[in-house]
Amino acid sequence: MTQNQRFVLASRPDGMPTRDNFELKTEEVGTPKEGEVLIETLYLSVDPYMRGRMNDSKSYAKPYEIGGTFGGGAVGRVTESRHASYKEGDTVQGGWGWQTHPVVNGDQVVKVDPDLAPIQTSIGVLGMPGLTAYFGLLDIGQPKEGETVVVSGAGGAVGMVVGQIAKIKGARVIGISGSEEKNRYLSEELGFDAVINYKTDSLPEALEKACPDGVDVYFDNVGGEISDAVFQLLNSNARVPICGQISQYNVKNPEPGPRFLPLLLTRTALVKGFLVNQYQDRYSEAIPEMAGWLKDGKLKYKENVIEGFDKAPEAFFGLFSGENLGKQLVKV
Amino acid sequence: MTQNQRFVLASRPDGMPTRDNFELKTEEVGTPKEGEVLIETLYLSVDPYMRGRMNDSKSYAKPYEIGGTFGGGAVGRVTESRHASYKEGDTVQGGWGWQTHPVVNGDQVVKVDPDLAPIQTSIGVLGMPGLTAYFGLLDIGQPKEGETVVVSGAGGAVGMVVGQIAKIKGARVIGISGSEEKNRYLSEELGFDAVINYKTDSLPEALEKACPDGVDVYFDNVGGEISDAVFQLLNSNARVPICGQISQYNVKNPEPGPRFLPLLLTRTALVKGFLVNQYQDRYSEAIPEMAGWLKDGKLKYKENVIEGFDKAPEAFFGLFSGENLGKQLVKV
Numbered sequence: 001m002t003q004n005q006r007f008v009l010a011s012r013p014d015g016m017p018t019r020d021n022f023e024l025k026t027e028e029v030g031t032p033k034e035g036e037v038l039i040e041t042l043y044l045s046v047d048p049y050m051r052g053r054m055n056d057s058k059s060y061a062k063p064y065e066i067g068g069t070f071g072g073g074a075v076g077r078v079t080e081s082r083h084a085s086y087k088e089g090d091t092v093q094g095g096w097g098w099q100t101h102p103v104v105n106g107d108q109v110v111k112v113d114p115d116l117a118p119i120q121t122s123i124g125v126l127g128m129p130g131l132t133a134y135f136g137l138l139d140i141g142q143p144k145e146g147e148t149v150v151v152s153g154a155g156g157a158v159g160m161v162v163g164q165i166a167k168i169k170g171a172r173v174i175g176i177s178g179s180e181e182k183n184r185y186l187s188e189e190l191g192f193d194a195v196i197n198y199k200t201d202s203l204p205e206a207l208e209k210a211c212p213d214g215v216d217v218y219f220d221n222v223g224g225e226i227s228d229a230v231f232q233l234l235n236s237n238a239r240v241p242i243c244g245q246i247s248q249y250n251v252k253n254p255e256p257g258p259r260f261l262p263l264l265l266t267r268t269a270l271v272k273g274f275l276v277n278q279y280q281d282r283y284s285e286a287i288p289e290m291a292g293w294l295k296d297g298k299l300k301y302k303e304n305v306i307e308g309f310d311k312a313p314e315a316f317f318g319l320f321s322g323e324n325l326g327k328q329l330v331k332v
Numbered sequence: 333m334t335q336n337q338r339f340v341l342a343s344r345p346d347g348m349p350t351r352d353n354f355e356l357k358t359e360e361v362g363t364p365k366e367g368e369v370l371i372e373t374l375y376l377s378v379d380p381y382m383r384g385r386m387n388d389s390k391s392y393a394k395p396y397e398i399g400g401t402f403g404g405g406a407v408g409r410v411t412e413s414r415h416a417s418y419k420e421g422d423t424v425q426g427g428w429g430w431q432t433h434p435v436v437n438g439d440q441v442v443k444v445d446p447d448l449a450p451i452q453t454s455i456g457v458l459g460m461p462g463l464t465a466y467f468g469l470l471d472i473g474q475p476k477e478g479e480t481v482v483v484s485g486a487g488g489a490v491g492m493v494v495g496q497i498a499k500i501k502g503a504r505v506i507g508i509s510g511s512e513e514k515n516r517y518l519s520e521e522l523g524f525d526a527v528i529n530y531k532t533d534s535l536p537e538a539l540e541k542a543c544p545d546g547v548d549v550y551f552d553n554v555g556g557e558i559s560d561a562v563f564q565l566l567n568s569n570a571r572v573p574i575c576g577q578i579s580q581y582n583v584k585n586p587e588p589g590p591r592f593l594p595l596l597l598t599r600t601a602l603v604k605g606f607l608v609n610q611y612q613d614r615y616s617e618a619i620p621e622m623a624g625w626l627k628d629g630k631l632k633y634k635e636n637v638i639e640g641f642d643k644a645p646e647a648f649f650g651l652f653s654g655e656n657l658g659k660q661l662v663k664v
Binding site for chain 1: 552559574576577586587588589590591592594597598602603604605607610
């Protein structure tokens, strides 16, 4: 008999998260009540922001509760429906987190069109990471033709989309990542104009060489010393969307850094932290446009799929080693 | 016979500027050619931004040249005109810098209406500092009724106007300055809701007490440790116009500070450096509105006037001691 397996937060990490922070629970599958659906999860999304929610600190999102299901995006198939909008066999996407057979409120999931693109893109390039790239870059970054756009974490699910949309808008794109494999993919497959490996290149020099005209847009997924170096090259009226700070998530005692405010003043630059769900009202304009770019081959995507529900924590740990290329998924 | 006296930049300062950086030159008064006017300077403007222009570094404004007139705003009376728009006796304002009897291009000055307000307000509350406050606060800060606005350098020419406009918009206003005299004026005369003396109060505690609901807008004139403390209290979607960084202008080797980017991300906050001349097209909407507030008694101003042209460098040095209340002027 099928059971629902789910990961709960067992304890909060102190620095880098470990397997001890997770507990795998197995329980009876629930029965949907009126308005609910039973889902068989097919893919789990694994994202850097989840690290922030493991902490019990003032932040944009509520912290995960100890003993609660580890939250996040997922895509699955409806196996039983008591909601008028769904029938058995429908593909849906929602935030039910890391569990295999959840019962969820039908109003909190959205239908996925399996003919538009492979279903897991609904939690990837056409889902949260893609939308994050789209709105952060276009709404805050506003790249113009011929401008220089630098993206850190360029080999991740968000960074790859940022670089490609910047290219679509006619910008010159420089990607920073931590691996040769990622950088090769960015240059050869995605058409980035230059790539920098922050682990092996000397950062200030490599950036100056790659950005002879300075930096107009810096899309930051990473923070720390990488951002310190890019900030020095900001042009007048530069725009800096802050999307992630993965280099700082597991740091227990953050190091101080150079003070940026005098530089932001003299360059009259803008820095803005943002969250994708601030743009919820505009998803319906973004998804068809990105789906069109996918169809036309202007937008490509890459997935790093780990098989097996029980491997989800390991997939998550992999985000922090700088090795995973593209969107991290778990195939259940 | 009248002569033109002018201060030129003799050398660039290394840290705090000194009298040695200035040279007073005396020369024959020029004769205006077609399109020019001869002016008798009545007031000089003395502003923190001038410190930045004394350096030879990449910044928003061109550095002053060694041997060139020390630039800045001034107001004076036309004593001879060869420009169709001006006649003898007209009051005009322009950027001819620290000189007593300049000959200037008539297209580069603007007429001042002496009936609107005392003429020196054209380089104060109705001039560059007032416009800086107006646009930085209203365009970037966008305070809403009931929000908390913190302004550093609150006793300066810009800070006083920021606090008063924030009050006009219905915000709760906290001023940070370096003197009891300034703070008394801000509370008693300008209606600030709370004041903090960064020299005598313990900053994080005083701020927490003054801002129980956090900070929605932080208008920064100062930078350094004062800004470090305010940033910790930023609310979700806070806005931070960066207008000045006076605490850092004379620092030879800037200290590192806490890294702000993770905080800007979790609070989805905006930080933007700006320059008043980016809003030149909209001065004509701002000046009448502010003149109306002046007439209605909603906007007050304070001047710190030093008499004697030769005292201009000392008036300038006074900006960095934190003691001058209001707009610093030299009466020629």
